[in-house]
Amino acid sequence: MxxxxxxxxxxxxxxxxxxxxxxxxxxxxxxxxxxxxxxxxxxxxxxxxxxxxxxxxxxxxxxxxxxxxxxxxxxxxxxxxxKARTGTVCGIVEMQPQGFAYVVSEELDRPVVVSSRNLNHAMEGDKVQVHVFARRKKHDYEGEVKEILERAKSVFVGTIQVSKNYAFLTPAGKVGFDIFIPKEKLNGAKDGQKAIAEINDWPPNARNPFGEIKEVLGDTGDNDAEMHAILAEFELPHIFPENVDRAAEKIPLEIPEEDIKNRRDFRKTTTFTIDPLDAKDFDDALSLKKLSNGNWEVGVHIADVTHYVRPNTIIEDEARSRATSVYLVDRVVPMLPERLSNGVCSLRPNEDKLCFSAVFELNENAEIKKEWFGKTVIHSDRRFAYEEAQEVIETGTGDFSEELLKLNELAVKLRNNRFKSGSIAFDRVEIKFNIDEKGKPLSVYFKEAKEANKLIEEFMLLANKRVAEFIGDVSDKNKAKTFVYRIHDKPDPDKLVSFNTFIKRFGYGIQLTTPKAIATSLNNLLNTVKGKNEQNVVETLAIRSMAKAAYSTRNIGHYGLSFEYYTHFTSPIRRYPDMMVHRLLEKYLAGGRSANEQKYEDLCKHSSDMEARAANAERSSIKYKQVEFMQDHVGKVYAGVISGVTDWGIYVELENKIEGMIPISELDDDFYIFDERNYMLVGRHSRKTYQLGESINVKVWRTNLERKQLDFRLARTEKPETFEIPTP
The missing domain is CATH 1.10.10.10 (Winged helix-like DNA-binding domain superfamily/Winged helix DNA-binding domain)
Structure with missing residues (x-):
């Protein structure tokens, strides 16, 4: 140009x-x-x-x-x-453990390093304008924050420290300051309690911001207080406003006859749900019927949430604000009030329920011969837990065994075809906790997706894909109407090159010539490493090279699934984008005009942001329980694998998937230098290395629940113990 x-x-x-x-x-x-x-x-x-x-x-x-x-x-x-360029760039602040920050800007090819003294009160996630200093050869960009354009947050959760005349709140997370609280603004908070504070002033020359306590969450260490603190840290609610609950309670469970008469009736078709054992909100059900021509009619029935949650109501406003349900270790914080999520909308067995359905006629090869989208009424015959459905699939006997086996057979064919087309198979093992009535973790176990999980996944993917194609895949002459897509960008090319260089040390490699070649060779790699020592590190790095999926009206396809068009239609009880999709699909099926794109793009951005917050809160709750569980194991030695290498320490994952860190200060036999390209620390004098994927024995040194921090030391001579990991 x-x-x-x-x-x-x-x-x-x-x-x-x-x-x-x-x-x-x-x-x-x-x-x-x-x-x-x-x-x-x-x-x-x-x-x-x-x-x-x-x-x-x-x-x-x-x-x-x-x-x-x-x-x-x-x-x-x-x-x-x-836009006219000045001597500054715009970017987002990413605080680092050592106190400085990176400011990541689209305008530069690498982040700007900003020292703590040059942050000028900027905080994690803030959008800032940075003056970039003259660059020294072979050095990173360095700069100073000149203006805070947009605060990421002004409300913080943390622990209160009360002295004679004043108090401080020490915030959780990546925050490099305490908040000064005048005694008269403590709002009843006591020393050592968890509370939420709002910053209301930060004078230019003051070291600390001034604030007031908005809510006291409870005593440090109390499970409810700690979980509410995690939600508050990511600005997520833990209760519904009373007026929202009251409005939900007025919605009747019974379905008036006039709400049924214009719907396709599936109440006499075999229908069931398959969900986790402890689930109460059933978004989706499957029906199956053999047709006279030998084909199979498969109904993917989704709770008709938007029939009950109307625009311009307080329930709608609350759902839009939350945008997603939040899944912590020991609880679900729903997007919709319990009356709706677990009652009115939930596809409970032996009850008539209103649905929005995608109905497919499939032949024996799982090829679609016909499809239909519209409003329905169903009557679920059975509620299966995944474990129960799995037992039927494995043994061939039990309730609705014929239907389950046929659906599984079709799902396997759909799955095989999807992988042939370039879908990437990331089957990660989940870490779960057995927890007592007070929230204390008693043991750790692993949860792996089996055929019953994959059966449901496959039909949900099919419905999501075909709904998106129905709206988005129009002829070149017509412009597609505004719609909400689930998009997934191609991987970062530089990260892929680094990943490929790293896996060569294990004797592996992937093709980097085309997106399809990358996906195919990545699938082959993931299959090859299964069960090997390097499996976890290879899978982790492969995921890190991928972009994050998001919502947008601007469709670029879904790289990971290899779908040109994809949306989220199947979980409106727990995801607001699915509610948007239901409304748009209903409007367009009735011949409506295209919706306002900018309005929906803004809602997509909000939903993506809230999804990221919810994921961070979930990870934080898992980390808290991991540290809490390991408190009983301090001083013990375990085998692990190096799962991360940074310039402040080595992350090590134990056999129970719990991760801790060896601080670099504990590697006292040499001065270690961080080699970012090769994911390793290298001793300046000894040339000793600590590299990603390497096996290592560690001693559990200390735990800090407040910071959700687990620290290890090297165990050079002691023999490691093993964990008892129960099967779920």
Missing amino acids: AKKNKKLRSKPRKTGTFNKKKLKSVILSGLYEDPGKTVNYRQVSGSLGIKDPETRKLVDVVLQELADDGYLDLVARGKYKL
Whole structure:
């Protein structure tokens, strides 16, 4: 873009793929060479030598997102220009354990390092403007925060420390300060309690912000207080407002006859649900019927939540705000009040229920011959737990064995076809806890997806995919109507190259020529490493090389599933995007006009953000229980595998999947240097290495529940013990 016919620089290494992150960097770099230039997606594609329609479409999406994020101005429809550049860049603050921060900006190819003294009160997640200092050769970018454009949060959860005349709240998470609380603003909080504080002032020269206590959660160490503290840390609610619960209680369980008359009736068709043993909210049910032509009618029936939750109501407002249910170790914090999530909407057995369904006619090869989408009424004949359905599949006997076996047979064929088309098979083992009535973890066990889980997964994927195709896959002459897609970008090319370099030490490699080749060779690799010592480290690094899935009205396909069109239609009790999808599908089935794209794009962004918060809260609750469980194992020695290497220490995962860290200060036999490219620490004098994937024995040194921190020391001579890991 610097001159006519000149190609943009900074192309990714030859991995056969441009992803969004790489495209943003290349486009901005090119525009900075010619700041006055106006471009559209065709010119950018031509400049980069991009000819395939899929990547050209991605260029269009990237230009829209750069305009959304304030890097480009939309000067005319489809035409963009760089915003006037100053000596500063915009970015997001990522705090580091040592006190400094990285500011990650789309405008630069690497983060800006900002020392603690130059943060100027910026905090984790804040959007800031950074002045970038003149760059020294072979050094990172360095800079100073000049302005905080958008605060990530002003409310913090932590532990109260009360002294004679004042108090402080020590926040949880990556926060490099305490909050000063005047005595009169303690709101009844006592020393050592968990509480929520709001910052209301931070004078320029003050070391600490000033705040007040908004809510006291309870005593440190109390399980409910700790779980509520985790929710509060990520700004997630733990109770419903009373007026929302009252509104939900008024919704009747009984279905009036007029609500049924215009629906397709499946009440006489064999139907059942398959869910986790402790589930109470049943979003989805399957029905099966043999047709006279020898084909099979499979109904994927989804709770008709939007029939009950109407726009412009307080229940709708609360669901939109929450956007997702949150699953902590010992509880579910639902998106909808219990009256709806576990009662009115839940597809409970032996009750008539209203659904929005995707109904497929499949032949014996699981090929779709016909499909239908619409409103239905069902009557579930049986509620299966996954374990019960699995037993029927394994033994061939039990309730509805014929239907379960046939559905499983069709699901296996759907799954095989999906993998042949390039879907990637990440089957990760989940860590679970047996917990007593006070929330104390008694033991750890692993949960692995079996055929019953995969059966449900396959039919949910089918419904999600076909609904998305029904709306999005239109002829070139017609523009697709606004819709909510679940998108997954291609992997980061640089991360893939690093990953490929690393796995060569185990004798493996993946093809990097095209997206399809990457997916196929990655599947082969994941199959090959199963059961081997390096399985966990290879799987972990493979996942880290992947982008995160998100919601958007701008469809770029779903790379991990290898679907050109994909959405979330199947879980409206626990995900707000599914409610959006139900409303849009109903509107378009009735011939409605396209919805406002910007309104839905904003809702997609909010839903993606809330999903990330919920995932972080879930991880935090798991980490808390891991540390709590390991309190009884301090001083014991266990075998582990190095699962992460940083410049502040080595992360080690034990055989029970619990991870702790050996601080670098404990490696006192040498001065160790972090080799980021090779995922290792190297001793300056001895050249001794600690590398990702290496087996190592560790002693459990100390636990800190407050910080959810588990620390190990090297165990050079002691013999390791083993954990008893019960089967679920």
